Amino acid sequence: MIVNARMYSVTPAATEGWKTLLREVVRRAGLTAEALDYPAPARLEGLWSRADLLAVFMCGWPFAQKRFAVQPVVTPVTRLAAEEGLPGQYRTLFIVPQESTARCLEDTFGGRLAYTNPESHSGYNAVRYHLSAYFSETRKPLYSECTGPLVTPRRVVETLIAGKADVGPLDSYAWSLLCQHEPELMRHVRILTHSAPAPMPLLVASQTVEPQTIEALQTAFLALNARHNAALLQPLALQEFIAPPADAWDVVNDRAEIAFARGYQTLR
The missing domain is CATH 3.40.190.10 (Periplasmic binding protein-like II)
Structure with missing residues (x-):
């Protein structure tokens, strides 16, 4: 199984911070996984198509479109979103x-x-x-x-x-x-x-990952908080993690349909 935060590996420090956090969560959940390197410009669709995802970031739009055989794990709550009262x-x-x-x-x-x-x-x-x-x-x-x-x-x-x-x-x-x-x-x-x-990109697992594994992983993520896990969360500008309902991302499909109805299918 693999974990990966390519979507938010926007600096070397963020890359290492996400690897550290994901490895620690997997350890606390009593699981094993490889922190896979998958740098740009490799297409994220190639990553999301894999069958061995344990905790991998996915954009909310392809998730809402159900383009890949995945299931939600958790969503991060950024410090900025927490300050704005918009968790997740x-x-x-x-x-x-x-x-x-x-x-x-x-x-x-x-x-x-x-x-x-x-x-x-x-x-x-x-x-x-x-x-x-x-x-x-x-x-x-x-x-x-x-x-x-x-x-x-x-x-x-x-x-x-x-x-x-x-x-x-x-x-x-x-x-x-x-x-x-x-x-x-x-x-x-x-x-x-x-x-x-809009709902944040989420961490997903392959659809074939067993429910007890998802539960253990979610428990480890949801136990993280800014007070007791600052060393993991502060370098990533995070407050905590939450587990929204899987239909939370439907709104991004709705917005695509509205843009299409207005005649604006492509940027121009």
């Missing part, structure tokens, strides 16, 4: 270069929009839903160019800093990790606005 949720942040003259999202229309990949909620589906409110078939495309797929949140940041795009999406948890571990990089970008909250 996150947002897509629309970020721009620090020197950008844009003061609202409409100021970026006509420019260049970056994105991660069309299979991502935070990097595409949430962006499409948010922008669909501005779209009309009778007006020009919102953006002159769409830059992507950039695959990772970090590449969105780097693309904006390099002047190759004018605005782009960033998962709010990825923002927290990057600000915590690479503040020098993040001082070159700023948040313009954000999307509605």
